[in-house]
Amino acid sequence: MRELPLVVGVDGSEPSLRAVDWAADEAALRGVPLRVVYASLWERYEGAALAADLGKPSEQVRADDIIEGATRRARARHPGLKVSADVLPEEPEYALVREGRHAGALVLGTRGRSGIAELLLGSVSLTVAAHAHCPVIVLRGSHDNQVTPAVRGCVVVGVGEHSDPSAALRFAFEAARRRGVPLEAVRAWRRPAHETTDHPLLSGGPTRVYEEQAAKTLEAALRDAPEDVEVRRRTVEGPARRVLLDASHEADLLVVGARRREGHLGLQLGRVAHAALHHSACPVAVVPERV
Structure with missing residues (x-):
């Protein structure tokens, strides 16, 4: 029977990249693939103005950069780990809950890129934890970006x-x-x-x-x-x-x-x-x- 992957949601913030580290450790420990997901409708609200300034589709470039950076980070941490990635142009809470239907667990960070984004990401984490069909792991507190070796041992x-x-x-x-x-x-x-x-x-x-x-x-x-x-x-x-x-x-x-x-x-x-x-x-x- 095929093992379900571990899914980690990223948003480009440092805490979400630390979540990638933790998720890569956990996936390697379980012996399952890691799936990295970026989901956002950010371009609806901010993308048009930036695209005009930059002369290119800013959201797609930004999304690709985030997902590629997170994927490289996971592979560098565990070179033998099977890692896949996807960019989903939709609300993150809906995308992640759906991803959870085919995941062993979902891993999420707790902070965004700004004060407002922190509140939004907190809302996403809460919504996903309340509706997902699989376990949801939210990285709070001091975890030193690692699963093993154990920090506190319990x-x-x-x-x-x-x-x-x-x-x-x-x-x-x-x-x-x-x-x-x-x-x-x-x-x-x-x-x-x-x-x-x-x-x-x-x-x-x-x-x-x-x-x-x-x-x-x-x-x-x-x-x-x-x-x-x-x-x-x-x-x-x-x-x-x-x-x-x-x-x-x-x-x-x-x-x-x-x-x-x-x-x-x-x-x-x-x-x-x-x-x-x-x-x-x-x-x-x-x-x-x-x-």
Whole structure:
């Protein structure tokens, strides 16, 4: 069975070229081809004026330069890597979501060429992560442009309330195995506010109940953990968003799930994935979970 390629979106910015480095490392680690994609309708808004000044079709020249530069960069980083590239004259979010139908994962940077472009690219990353049919990896935080060797030496995955092994967990197992690092599975838990008590002799009981319940959920989710991956189990009291963002400071990759309902047209991310995409201290992999 043919392996699906890894797809990286580029826009000519330095952060997007750093994403090419990261994606090339990941594709080489997986043993799959890398596909570099530039998608834009920029010429509608800026291309005509520049074309008149330069006496040539500026957008096409610009697009070719971006895609050729990114492709050369990937091949120079991994000479044996199979790299293909394409220029798509359409809105990037639509092009990338469609590319995701035939990709093992999508890789995106987080910044554009200017203050306004940063906002636009942030919107693209958010839209793609919320609608893609494959995992979307957004390169946040300090990742040193590399997948291996590991910078912090750990992959972190958030485990939700369902005890069945999830697509996010399976993705995280593979990511840790490929990198040769431990997987830290984190289950956040909270005691309901109506059960809070200030009495020191009463406060410990309910706390233990919810902590034990979180530990059981975590253990059930990890029941099929592969033997060749070191798994560290953590239950932490607090909101899942804060717990996972804290954990991201010690991780090379943070993996979160995003539940998707067929026929639903809005952004399907959830609060945890949304917070991770905006604030994580390391790259974030958003893995769709079909429900």
